[in-house]
Amino acid sequence: MRKRILKLLESNSKLTPKEIALMLGLSPDQVAQEIAEMEKEKIILRYTTLINWEKVGEEEVAALIDVKVTPQRDVGFDEVAARIYQYPEVKSVFLMSGSYDLSVLVQGKSLKEVASFVAQKLATLEHVQSTVTHFILKKYKQDGVIFEEEVIERRQVVQP
Known part of the structure; x- marks a missing residue:
C-alpha cells in the first residue's frame, strides 16, 4: 500500500488523501495515517512544485x-x-x-x-x-515533466 501511495504522490503531490483513497480503494483516514507515518519516518521528505521559470522571465x-x-x-x-x-x-x-x-x-x-x-x-x-x-x-524535461510540448510539422508539401 505504501509504495502505491508514494507513486501517486511522486507523480502529483497535490493529491489529497481522499483522492488517493478513491484511486486505491482505501479509506481517506487510512491514507492520511500512512502519509503522516511516512513523513515522520522521513520517507516523504518534502512536497515540491516544478516551475518553468523561463515563462515568467525569472x-x-x-x-x-x-x-x-x-x-x-x-x-x-x-x-x-x-x-x-x-x-x-x-x-x-x-x-x-x-x-x-x-x-x-x-x-x-x-x-x-x-x-x-x-x-x-x-x-x-x-x-x-x-x-x-x-x-x-x-531544459527539455525534468522530473518526468516535459517543459515544451511543441508539435513539429515534419511532413513535406507535395508539389503537383
Missing part, C-alpha cells in the same frame, strides 16, 4: 559540475559531499561512478555567479582535485 543559470575528490580514510566521499551540500547554491549532490566522483547541481542568477562559486568555493575545498562545469542551456 531564469536562473544552472550547471552540473563534475568533481574529482580524494576520498578520506574511514569516511570516503561523505565528508566532502557534506561540506559541498551545505552551500545554498547547491541544489543536489550525487556520488557517481566513472571518471568523476561527485556530480553537483548548482543554481545562480548569472553565469558569472555560478563560475565564481566554482572557482572560489568549490574548487578550493580541501580534498577537491578538479572540477568540470557543464552549464545547462535548455
Whole structure:
C-alpha cells in the first residue's frame, strides 16, 4: 500500500488523501495515517512544485559540475559531499561512478555567479582535485515533466 501511495504522490503531490483513497480503494483516514507515518519516518521528505521559470522571465543559470575528490580514510566521499551540500547554491549532490566522483547541481542568477562559486568555493575545498562545469542551456524535461510540448510539422508539401 505504501509504495502505491508514494507513486501517486511522486507523480502529483497535490493529491489529497481522499483522492488517493478513491484511486486505491482505501479509506481517506487510512491514507492520511500512512502519509503522516511516512513523513515522520522521513520517507516523504518534502512536497515540491516544478516551475518553468523561463515563462515568467525569472531564469536562473544552472550547471552540473563534475568533481574529482580524494576520498578520506574511514569516511570516503561523505565528508566532502557534506561540506559541498551545505552551500545554498547547491541544489543536489550525487556520488557517481566513472571518471568523476561527485556530480553537483548548482543554481545562480548569472553565469558569472555560478563560475565564481566554482572557482572560489568549490574548487578550493580541501580534498577537491578538479572540477568540470557543464552549464545547462535548455531544459527539455525534468522530473518526468516535459517543459515544451511543441508539435513539429515534419511532413513535406507535395508539389503537383
